[in-house]
Every structure is written in C-alpha cells, then in structure tokens.
Amino acid sequence: MRRIILLTVIALSILSMSAIAAEPIKIGVNMEMTGAVAAYGQMGWEGLQVASELIPMEVLGRPIELVLVDNKSDRVEAATATTRLIERDKVVAIIGTMTSGNMLAAGAIAENYKVPMIGPSTTNVLVTQGKKFSFRACFRDDYQGQVAARFAYNELGARTAAVLSDINQDYCVALGKEFVNEFKRLGGRIVAEQYVRTGDQDFSAQLTIVKNANPDVLYVPNYYTENALIAIQAKALGIKAPILSGDGADAPELIAIGKDAVEGLMHTAFWHEKAATNELGKQYVEAYRKKFNKEPNAFGVLAADSLLIVIDAIKRAGSTDPVKIRDAMEATKDLDVFTGKVTIQNGDAIKSVVIREVRNGQFDYLTTVHPD
Amino acid sequence: MKQRTHLLLSIASIVLLVAIIWWADGNLNAYYTRIANTAAIYIVAAVSYNLINGTVGALSLGPNGFMALGGYTIALLMLPVMQKQMVFFLEPLIWPFSEFSLPPSLYLVGLIISGIVAAIGAFLIGWPCLRLKGDYLAIATFGFGEIIFVLANNMLFLTNGALGIKGLPELTNLWWSWGMAAATIFLIKNIVNSSYGRAMRAVRDNEVAAEAMGINVTRIKMLAFVTSGFFGGISGALMVMLISTISPTLFMFTMTFNLLIIVVLGGLGSITGAAVTAVLFSVLQEVLRTVESPLNLGFIQWPGIPGMRMVVFSILLILMMLFYRRGLFGSWEFSWEWLLSKLRRKEVPQCQQQTNK
Numbered sequence: 001m002r003r004i005i006l007l008t009v010i011a012l013s014i015l016s017m018s019a020i021a022a023e024p025i026k027i028g029v030n031m032e033m034t035g036a037v038a039a040y041g042q043m044g045w046e047g048l049q050v051a052s053e054l055i056p057m058e059v060l061g062r063p064i065e066l067v068l069v070d071n072k073s074d075r076v077e078a079a080t081a082t083t084r085l086i087e088r089d090k091v092v093a094i095i096g097t098m099t100s101g102n103m104l105a106a107g108a109i110a111e112n113y114k115v116p117m118i119g120p121s122t123t124n125v126l127v128t129q130g131k132k133f134s135f136r137a138c139f140r141d142d143y144q145g146q147v148a149a150r151f152a153y154n155e156l157g158a159r160t161a162a163v164l165s166d167i168n169q170d171y172c173v174a175l176g177k178e179f180v181n182e183f184k185r186l187g188g189r190i191v192a193e194q195y196v197r198t199g200d201q202d203f204s205a206q207l208t209i210v211k212n213a214n215p216d217v218l219y220v221p222n223y224y225t226e227n228a229l230i231a232i233q234a235k236a237l238g239i240k241a242p243i244l245s246g247d248g249a250d251a252p253e254l255i256a257i258g259k260d261a262v263e264g265l266m267h268t269a270f271w272h273e274k275a276a277t278n279e280l281g282k283q284y285v286e287a288y289r290k291k292f293n294k295e296p297n298a299f300g301v302l303a304a305d306s307l308l309i310v311i312d313a314i315k316r317a318g319s320t321d322p323v324k325i326r327d328a329m330e331a332t333k334d335l336d337v338f339t340g341k342v343t344i345q346n347g348d349a350i351k352s353v354v355i356r357e358v359r360n361g362q363f364d365y366l367t368t369v370h371p372d
Numbered sequence: 373m374k375q376r377t378h379l380l381l382s383i384a385s386i387v388l389l390v391a392i393i394w395w396a397d398g399n400l401n402a403y404y405t406r407i408a409n410t411a412a413i414y415i416v417a418a419v420s421y422n423l424i425n426g427t428v429g430a431l432s433l434g435p436n437g438f439m440a441l442g443g444y445t446i447a448l449l450m451l452p453v454m455q456k457q458m459v460f461f462l463e464p465l466i467w468p469f470s471e472f473s474l475p476p477s478l479y480l481v482g483l484i485i486s487g488i489v490a491a492i493g494a495f496l497i498g499w500p501c502l503r504l505k506g507d508y509l510a511i512a513t514f515g516f517g518e519i520i521f522v523l524a525n526n527m528l529f530l531t532n533g534a535l536g537i538k539g540l541p542e543l544t545n546l547w548w549s550w551g552m553a554a555a556t557i558f559l560i561k562n563i564v565n566s567s568y569g570r571a572m573r574a575v576r577d578n579e580v581a582a583e584a585m586g587i588n589v590t591r592i593k594m595l596a597f598v599t600s601g602f603f604g605g606i607s608g609a610l611m612v613m614l615i616s617t618i619s620p621t622l623f624m625f626t627m628t629f630n631l632l633i634i635v636v637l638g639g640l641g642s643i644t645g646a647a648v649t650a651v652l653f654s655v656l657q658e659v660l661r662t663v664e665s666p667l668n669l670g671f672i673q674w675p676g677i678p679g680m681r682m683v684v685f686s687i688l689l690i691l692m693m694l695f696y697r698r699g700l701f702g703s704w705e706f707s708w709e710w711l712l713s714k715l716r717r718k719e720v721p722q723c724q725q726q727t728n729k
Contacts, residue, residue, distance in 0.1 A: 031678075033678030033679060034678060034679040036626075038679075041678075045678075068665075068666075068676070068678065069661065070661075070678040070679065070681075072682075074626075075615055075617070075621075075622050076410060076611065076614075076615055077657070079406065079614075079615045080403070080407065080658065083403045083406050084403050084658070084661075086402075087401050087403040088403055101617075101619050101621055104536060104538045104617040104619075105615040105616065108538070108539075108542070108615070112542075124535060125461070125535075126459060126535060126536070129458060129459075129538075130539065167526060167533065167534065168534055168620075170533070170534040170536065170619070172534075173462065173528075173533055173534055173535065174535065177462050197522075197525075
C-alpha cells in the first residue's frame, strides 16, 4: 500500500512539474564528448555551462533547454545524432559540432530539415560553402592564414618565409596554403614548403631544409604537440627565424612541452583574456576560473558565443520557427559576445584576430588585427 | 519436395522484406530510417569481413582500407561536376574525374565500380600478403589500411586531402542499403556453401591437411580476400553516400575494430551471427543513449554522463564474452530446415545444420 502511495506521489509530482513550467525552447548540442577528439567537445560543453549561468536562459518568455548528445567524434554518429535532435527532441537550432569533418556530415542533415546549425570551432572552408543552414562562430582557416601572412609581412618585416604544415589535418593544410598565397601576393617569397604528419616526433629532415633556406619567418600552423617539438628541434638546429603559428598552438601543453624553446613563439588566436575588453568576456573568464578551477580556453568560449548568437537570433526572429531563426542568424550584426563583437556573413563569423606571444612561460597579448 | 518448400520460403521471405522496406520507407521517421540504413551497411561490411576472418580463418585487419577505396571511388564518380570545382580549391581535381559525374540513376553502376576498385586493391595487397600466416598477415593488412589513409591525405588532386569531399547526393536509402545487405548475404552464403567454401573451411581447420588434399591454399585465400574486398568496397560506398561526405578519418582503424567486435561477438564464421550482431550493434548504440541523457523526476535530478553508453556497451561485451565464448551464434547458421524442425518440435542432428542449404 505504501508503495502505491509513493508511486502516486512520484507520478503526480512529475505531472505537476511539467504542467507548471512553460514549454521550454530546446536547443540541441551535438558534441564530441567521447572518442578521438573528446577534449574539444568537453571544453565546448564547459563553455556552454558557464554561459548558461551568466546569461538569462530565457527567451520569448519561455525557458531555454540545452539537449546534449554525444557524437563519439564519429561522422556517422554525428549525422545520426543530428537527426535524433531534430526528429525526437524537436530542437529549433543546434550548437555543434566542434570539428569540421563531423560538421560536414551533420550540416547536410540540418540543411535537409532547414534547421540552423552553428559550429563553434569548425574552421574548414567547406563547412559553410554553399550551405544556408550551416554557421560557425569562429573565423575560417583561409582568413586566419591570410592574417598571419599579413602580420609576418607588415609587422615582422619578413620577406622570405618557410612553411611546415601537418598534412593529416585539414585545418593545418588550409592555413599553410592560404599563408603561402597571401604572402606571395604581398610580394614575399616562400623559400621552403614542407609537410609533417600528426604524431611525428622527429622533424630534423624538414628543419634542415628550412635552415638551409634561411627564412625570415617560420610558419607552423599545426597543433600544439607538433609545434612544441618543432620549436625544440628548430632551436637545437640553430634556426633563428621567429616562429609563427595558428590557434592550434593555443594550449598550456605547448609551454609544458616546449619550455624555453617556445619562448617568443607567436600565434594567431580567437581571443585573449586581456583582449577581452567587454564586460561579458571578463565575466566569462571569472566564472570559468571559479567553476572549473583552470584557465579558460578558446573552444569553450566559442561554444558560449554560439549560444549567444542563437539566443539573440531567436529573440530577433520573435519566433521558434527554425527558418526564421536562420534568417535572423544570418543578419547578426555587431552582436556583443564573449570574445568581442561578431557579425555574420554567409554563415561565417567576421571577428578580429588576436595575436599572442609566449613570454616568460605564459601566453601574452601582442596585438589585435581587425577585419577589413 | 524439400527443395521446393525451401524455395517457396525463400521467395516468401524476399516478398516480406520488400513489403517491410516499402512500409518503412513511407512510415518510419528519418531518425529510425537512418539507424536502419546504418545497420544494413554494417551487415554488408561485417558479413564480407567474416568471410576472411571466420570462414578462411585468416586474421585480416584491413577492411577499413577496402571501405575507403570504395568510398573514394563512389565519391569521385557521383559528385556533381559543379561541386567538384567548388570543393577542390586547394588543388584542382585531375582529369578525367573533373569532367564527368554519373547521374543518380546510375548509382548501381557506381556501387559496382567501387566494389571492383576495392577488389583490385584486395588483389594487389593479397598477392604478396596471403603467403603470410597468422600475426604476420594481420600486421601486413593493418599496414594496407594505414597506406590507404596516408595516400588519401597526400593525394590532394584526387581526394582533396584532409579537407575531404562534401556535397555528395544522399542516394543511399532503405532500398539500396537493405537490398545490398540481402544480396551480400545471399551471395556470400552461396560461396560458403559451394565447393570453394568447403575448401575455405578446410584451409581454416588445417592448412597443411588442406594442401595435402590438393587445395591451392593461396588461391582459395585470394578468392575470399577479393570477394571480401568487393563487398567491403560497396559497404564503404553506401556509407559515404549516406552521410554525403568523406575524408580520410572516416575509415580509420576504429572501423576495423567495430567490425571485428561484430564478427567475434556474432560468432566467427557465422553469417547469421555477423548479420544479427551488425543490427544489434547499430541499434544498441542509439538505444543506450538513454543512459546518458539527463533525468528529471522532480525530486531526483540525474545530470547525465556523456560516454556512459560506451561503458554499458563494454560491460555487455565482457559479459557476452564470459558466457558465450564462441560468440552469440557460434558457428550456427539459420536455415529453413532448422526453422521447420523447430515448428515441428523435432531436433535436427548437429552435423546437418552445418551443411544444409
């Protein structure tokens, strides 16, 4: 008898809970929570958690609910998860995925359903190319490569450059190629273009070629592990040229592995906490440190940006119709987000690029390059 | 009489399958359709992989390489010319692929060509490797998968490198995937039950004895390898045309690992086992999502831990391996005879189950 009463109470409380609360607006989150690149998804989800504590999780008088699904860093799963979010959870927009490869598969599904999808850190040019419902909260690989080339040519005064990019990563290949194109266009000369592979340990063959070519700057648009090892071995070989990298270098591990060899390494990035001039950015840094007891990272803050972009779009659309939200997202202009201001054009976020330098074993702010 | 009943039953089951697909095509929502498609593609991949690993008993770790070959072939054949120009912006695609693409109506032709390309790959790798045995063969075939991965990353003019290819028409539907699954099961079952199949099993059980009986061991292995490569290529092509994009990371070693789990779990050498486990594998992955979604009962709040389903999945795997050491089905095969005998509540002797059609 007591069991029956208990069950009735439980059933009633569930019913009453759902009756009191207004129907929430669901936003899907499709992240790499497990699998090969789980770190990105987890950082993204952390960013979303911090953001949802900082900003009112309410729009159009209804609460916002984030529905998280894991895609196991797998393309087939990323597509299935997107279908699940749209079909079963009836989400109005999707945040994710973190990596471009998964976004290419998931974006095709979102396009069919006409539900907008925003990838926080999907930098591959192909992600938004020819797509109406695929967005990104970061800048494109080619843009970052161009900025790096301009910075090297104009600010560092480099006239010859060597490029050492990771052929296994779409991100590294695209940055390297665009750097080469832009550097040549500006009038510079590429004296060496070499490739490495993810997981390589020994770069002496490529670096010897670089040393003989004697460039003014060495561009290494790779992830932090390779960058740190390259920096160590370049120093050992006596290469004096400054090393310039992309946002893949943005990890504390770079300094942990590279130690004093990465001192003076510069890289383009999405943001730097010192460059976070607006109130939102400062709040984010503080809240993140407090909640997770570690330094904030770019993946988390970009995911948080994505949430702001989606909520703002729902507000301006004044509706939960995914197509209207998509149109509002495309019309995003000078919106204040955690990393500064963002404008969306053809699905791509137009943002300033921050250039950082490793000084005294820490990432330091060097300068900001604004979009032209 | 027996033959006729079996034929009738086979025809009836085909009609039933067509009816189910016809119903599912119109009534299932896209989410379930996608799971069903994935399941069928895993059937094609697992049943063909089982031919080498189970029937011939040679441990190959290269099916991801075959799938990649098939996947890239179909991508180059089916990608519309306009998309080709857009996607290959780092380095242009080489002639002749840059100039033509097959219309969607010729999907079947594309699939078969993908299978043939993968089969040629299997032949080339099989030629030197199949003389190896045991661990050595495993390492050599593992190397094959890695070589395909490296080539796909570096041949930008053919594969667009690590950037991958996108914008493929989504041609894989329930008809194609389940049609191919049925065709694969039918053809491979017939091969296994033919004299070639018997030779394959002889090779598995005792290579020296088989050779002494006059079986050309390398030739038999090659036959299995090439057949497996052909269907592996088709499964890769189906998968690529389901998710409409391909890049080298799609067919990494984890794919082989998944297939290995499926065939070992189903029972090495059992087509029934491979097919049923392939379906279980794809369905369980989605069903188990419930264990990692947050739960709100009003007074109890369960936050939901991502990755939980993989833990549950692993525990299930361990339990199954503890209690069904030969896999779910061992070397048992489904047959009409077995079904009829079950209906008549009569046991068929063990040895008959293995060989009947």
